[in-house]
Amino acid sequence: MQISLEVSSERFLKRYYAPASTGNFSVGFDLLGAAFEPVDGALFGDVLDICAEQADMTLDIVGRYVHQLPADHTDNLVLSCFYAFEQKVGRTLPRLSLRLHKNLPVGSGLGSSACSIVVACYAFNDYFGNPLTQSELLQLMAEAEGGVSGSIHFDNVAPSYFGGLQLMLPQSAQICRGLPWFDHWRVVLSYPGTVLSTKAARAVLPQQLALSHSIAFAGMLARFVSALYEKDEADAVAALQDLVAEPARAPLIPELPQLRAALTELGILHLGISGAGPTLFALCRDEQQAQLAAEYLSRHYEKNQDATTQICRLSLAGARAL
Numbered sequence: 001m002q003i004s005l006e007v008s009s010e011r012f013l014k015r016y017y018a019p020a021s022t023g024n025f026s027v028g029f030d031l032l033g034a035a036f037e038p039v040d041g042a043l044f045g046d047v048l049d050i051c052a053e054q055a056d057m058t059l060d061i062v063g064r065y066v067h068q069l070p071a072d073h074t075d076n077l078v079l080s081c082f083y084a085f086e087q088k089v090g091r092t093l094p095r096l097s098l099r100l101h102k103n104l105p106v107g108s109g110l111g112s113s114a115c116s117i118v119v120a121c122y123a124f125n126d127y128f129g130n131p132l133t134q135s136e137l138l139q140l141m142a143e144a145e146g147g148v149s150g151s152i153h154f155d156n157v158a159p160s161y162f163g164g165l166q167l168m169l170p171q172s173a174q175i176c177r178g179l180p181w182f183d184h185w186r187v188v189l190s191y192p193g194t195v196l197s198t199k200a201a202r203a204v205l206p207q208q209l210a211l212s213h214s215i216a217f218a219g220m221l222a223r224f225v226s227a228l229y230e231k232d233e234a235d236a237v238a239a240l241q242d243l244v245a246e247p248a249r250a251p252l253i254p255e256l257p258q259l260r261a262a263l264t265e266l267g268i269l270h271l272g273i274s275g276a277g278p279t280l281f282a283l284c285r286d287e288q289q290a291q292l293a294a295e296y297l298s299r300h301y302e303k304n305q306d307a308t309t310q311i312c313r314l315s316l317a318g319a320r321a322l
């Protein structure tokens, strides 16, 4: 099913968008993430309208996945981001009438909470004349994401904000850096329609890794990054191995081995868990291969009304005003 932005007859002052993201990208647990957008131009990410300035904050929510959010709209990340933003800016801001188009499924592995956080923080900063720097804003986004998932990780908020494939840079003032990418690559994002909370999926992770395991993880991520810079596609694909999260999370996604075997037979380059799952991402050589993967995965999940499969390219723009 296509996700499209409904053309609202209601008025708004400004409209903002942030794209879906795939945390980890298999090989970089908590350290690597990519923003994606459908090749057909659909807006597969959250949209926020600033409708008016008024006496109190209000939030109206529309969109395909509104039913997956708390019924009480005051319990929404968009509002908590407004107050956190106001506190960081250090002065009382005008109250706003807001409308969120919840286009991403919640608890999906598509960076849904990060997407709402990014679109909200980006919108407030732009609307109020950019009082926060990019790194202050990114830090605010990561803190909000940490409040939801239980620990701070940047691998959804950074790509959704800046676009592209982003590598986190621990202890660097820069926080993250965009990596090279193969332009012909397409990624099929396939959400089965079931909810898996990131907090729950983080609770099954090992608390410690053995030294040999840590070296293997660091080595594989380094191999992937260096293969991208060297434009060595075969080596980059060979390095897409999740040595940290997938072994622990595999029982939460029992169909993964069977789907991976089927897609490997179709020649697909790689099938991995998007973020904490249950969405899977299929890395494909080109659009033709992506069509094959998308047909297979959407047929597999077609019984679930909430399921969706999108053929995507890397979103280079990230968050923006529309």
Ligand SMILES: Nc1ncnc2c1ncn2[C@@H]1O[C@H](COP(=O)(O)OP(=O)(O)O)[C@@H](O)[C@H]1O
Pocket: 068, 069, 070, 075, 076, 077, 078, 105, 106, 107, 108, 109, 110, 111, 112, 113, 114, 116, 148, 149, 196, 197, 198, 199, 275, 276
């Ligand atoms: N605007 C929002 N978008 C997504 N989740 C939200 C939003 N507002 C509140 N939430 C809550 O935040 C949590 C997000 O769960 P999480 O598993 O982190 O989702 P995801 O993996 O899709 O980012 C849920 O409990 C959800 O109800």
Ligand SMILES: N[C@@H](CCOP(=O)(O)O)C(=O)O
Pocket: 021, 023, 024, 029, 030, 031, 108, 109, 110, 111, 112, 113, 149, 153, 155, 156, 198, 201, 202, 245, 274, 275, 276, 277
């Ligand atoms: N690195 C995080 C990514 C979580 O992504 P989400 O889209 O599931 O919120 C993790 O693997 O826990």
